[in-house]
Amino acid sequence: MRSHYCLPLREDQANYELRRKGNPMAVELEESMLVRVQLENFSIDEELHRVRSRSRRIGGIAMFLGTARDRSKGRDVSSMSFDHYEGMAQKKLKEIREQALRDFAIIEALVLHRYGPIEIGENIVLIIVGAEHRADAFKACQWCIDELKKITPIWKMETTPEGEVWVEEHP
Amino acid sequence: MKIKLFGMLKTMIPGGKDLEVDFSEGEQVKDLVHTIQREYPQVGELLEKKKVLVSVNQEIAHWDTVLDTADEVALLPPFAGGSGEL
Numbered sequence: 001m002r003s004h005y006c007l008p009l010r011e012d013q014a015n016y017e018l019r020r021k022g023n024p025m026a027v028e029l030e031e032s033m034l035v036r037v038q039l040e041n042f043s044i045d046e047e048l049h050r051v052r053s054r055s056r057r058i059g060g061i062a063m064f065l066g067t068a069r070d071r072s073k074g075r076d077v078s079s080m081s082f083d084h085y086e087g088m089a090q091k092k093l094k095e096i097r098e099q100a101l102r103d104f105a106i107i108e109a110l111v112l113h114r115y116g117p118i119e120i121g122e123n124i125v126l127i128i129v130g131a132e133h134r135a136d137a138f139k140a141c142q143w144c145i146d147e148l149k150k151i152t153p154i155w156k157m158e159t160t161p162e163g164e165v166w167v168e169e170h171p
Numbered sequence: 172m173k174i175k176l177f178g179m180l181k182t183m184i185p186g187g188k189d190l191e192v193d194f195s196e197g198e199q200v201k202d203l204v205h206t207i208q209r210e211y212p213q214v215g216e217l218l219e220k221k222k223v224l225v226s227v228n229q230e231i232a233h234w235d236t237v238l239d240t241a242d243e244v245a246l247l248p249p250f251a252g253g254s255g256e257l
Contacts, residue, residue, distance in 0.1 A: 155178030
């Protein structure tokens with residue numbers, strides 16, 4: 001018996017391919033929602049649904065959520081703000097998703113990063129990876145966040161008691 | 172040529188806006204770096220130490236990349252998306 005908690009019917013790969021042939025623009029739009037740099041907060045439930053609804057073959061989903069903490073490098077942090085290179089940041093996140101889909105045995109990956117002012121405790125970055133099995137999902141998820149930090153042009157400024165400080169995580 | 176600035180570089184330049192530097196057709200990234208070193212020594216020092224990278228058309232450029240007047244050029248300080256700790 002089907003659970004009442006089931007999400008709306010998820011597509012299998014065959015349906016997805018049919019739709020790709022029939023309406024490539026709709027598919028492009030869907031894919032653009034899987035890679036975003038945005039000002040506003042995101043709903044983890046909605047993004048999780050977005051990934052799991054991509055295929056009925058997904059059996060394991062790994063997620064990384066980065067949030068704003070109140071302490072950094074021994075200093076109190078009262079708030080932060082992210083600067084980004086519009087266009088290049090999106091391009092790099094897209095490359096990360098595409099490479100993850102090529103290099104790992106996964107079915108779908110979502111990569112989001114916020115910019116602008118972010119209060120302590122708020123969401124900053126979200127990676128969600130869906131695979132048939134958990135090991136591949138975990139591995140790809142870790143790779144995505146590590147790669148994001150290496151190649152994505154996003155910069156963090158923290159507000160501390162000493163003033164505003166640009167953070168250099170990878171000097 | 173206009174050069175986009177991000178992150179801490181914005182706070183190093185009075186006004187925090189894009190850099191405007193003279194540029195001749197056919198120059199390479201290294202020529203641009205020399206001009207920046209001359210006109211904006213603080214930024215030039217970071218470029219010299221490779222703490223700041225140059226991007227051309229949204230890709231990291233090499234020093235021998237040849238520039239075109241239509242190119243989109245930016246100076247990129249070290250990235251800091253998320254956190255550096257594992």
